[in-house]
Amino acid sequence: MKKVLVVCGPTATGKTSLALKLAKKFNGELVSADSRQIYRGLDIGTGKDLRKIPKWATVWGYDLAGPKEEFSVSKYIAFANKAIEDIWSRDKLPILVGGTGLYIKAVVDGIPTASVPINNALREKLKTKPSDELYEVLAQTDPIRAGSMNTSDRKNPRRLVRAIEIAMWKLEDSRRFATLPTSGGKGKLDVLFIGLCAEKETLFGNIERRVEKRVGAGLEKEIRDLLSSGVTWEMQSMSSLGYRQWREYFENTKSKEAVINDWKNEEKRYARRQITWFKKDRRLQWFDITEPEFQNKVEKLVKKWYKEGNGKEN
Numbered sequence: 001m002k003k004v005l006v007v008c009g010p011t012a013t014g015k016t017s018l019a020l021k022l023a024k025k026f027n028g029e030l031v032s033a034d035s036r037q038i039y040r041g042l043d044i045g046t047g048k049d050l051r052k053i054p055k056w057a058t059v060w061g062y063d064l065a066g067p068k069e070e071f072s073v074s075k076y077i078a079f080a081n082k083a084i085e086d087i088w089s090r091d092k093l094p095i096l097v098g099g100t101g102l103y104i105k106a107v108v109d110g111i112p113t114a115s116v117p118i119n120n121a122l123r124e125k126l127k128t129k130p131s132d133e134l135y136e137v138l139a140q141t142d143p144i145r146a147g148s149m150n151t152s153d154r155k156n157p158r159r160l161v162r163a164i165e166i167a168m169w170k171l172e173d174s175r176r177f178a179t180l181p182t183s184g185g186k187g188k189l190d191v192l193f194i195g196l197c198a199e200k201e202t203l204f205g206n207i208e209r210r211v212e213k214r215v216g217a218g219l220e221k222e223i224r225d226l227l228s229s230g231v232t233w234e235m236q237s238m239s240s241l242g243y244r245q246w247r248e249y250f251e252n253t254k255s256k257e258a259v260i261n262d263w264k265n266e267e268k269r270y271a272r273r274q275i276t277w278f279k280k281d282r283r284l285q286w287f288d289i290t291e292p293e294f295q296n297k298v299e300k301l302v303k304k305w306y307k308e309g310n311g312k313e314n
Contacts, residue, residue, distance in 0.1 A: 001188055002190065003094075003190045003306065004094050004095075004107075005026075005191075007019045007022070008097070008194070009278060010099060010196075010266060010270075010274040013203070015098065017060070018298065020053075022302055023057060023058075024054075027092050029059070031060045031096050033080075035103060035240075038062070038071055039064075039071075039237040040065070041222070044218060044222045045223075061080070061098075067237040068231055070236050074114040084096075092158075119165050119168065123165070131156065138160055141164060142163065150273065152269070175272045193281065193282070194285060194298055194312055195286045196286075196287055197287070198289050200223065204268055211263055220256075223243060239250040245262045
């Protein structure tokens, strides 16, 4: 049975750092599961510091799309499946690492609705509607999906439009949905889920310091360069956390200090949502990053799992 190692959890818990150490020890390659790091040119705000990637390491999943392009879960599935197959073909261990739970679920378990095609006519019709109106449309079309949405999703026009798109597609012919092939999922896999966590005080402190560091690294200039190249605030890439908050600063309606504070608070809310998502998956084995020996414990667990079924020694 083919193996996939997953390193996930909320933001600012050192997932990539740990994954790199595991890759070196267990002959692995990283596959990023971060919906923010797929865009070229969005480097500082997403923490995509290529200078910190060792020369021996291979990381898949950065810079998959230009900042003016749309990128969907189905595109990520196609990319990730191909990357993982390539890693397996060279007898290496794929390490899926990141905090975008939907991407991880799509690759490991599959998501049938990822195959639902884009309806450009519907999107054009809905593009000017505010989020509250979009939510009402969804509630009328698919009340179960609407009722399951959290507060953040209810205020996210892009997610609401996609939910409406899927609901309308299903209503047009319910039989099509019943036979829709699952996207992602590569048959039976042996997957080990490592979840990184920390108490709120530690996690929020990490987030505060990381935001300050990224501001100091030149995020404002990066955004200014993106806007100068023709990227607009309405594009999907600029809705990313760490970028959309800056719109009010660039439009002279909010101070830099207020924007940075907003960003910190949004990152904290995002971390809470990530924790809620991952806690629902009972396959995760959690490790507190503040424990001195947590990395050694992770390595021992991975070693035992990796040896099972293939007899590899590390």
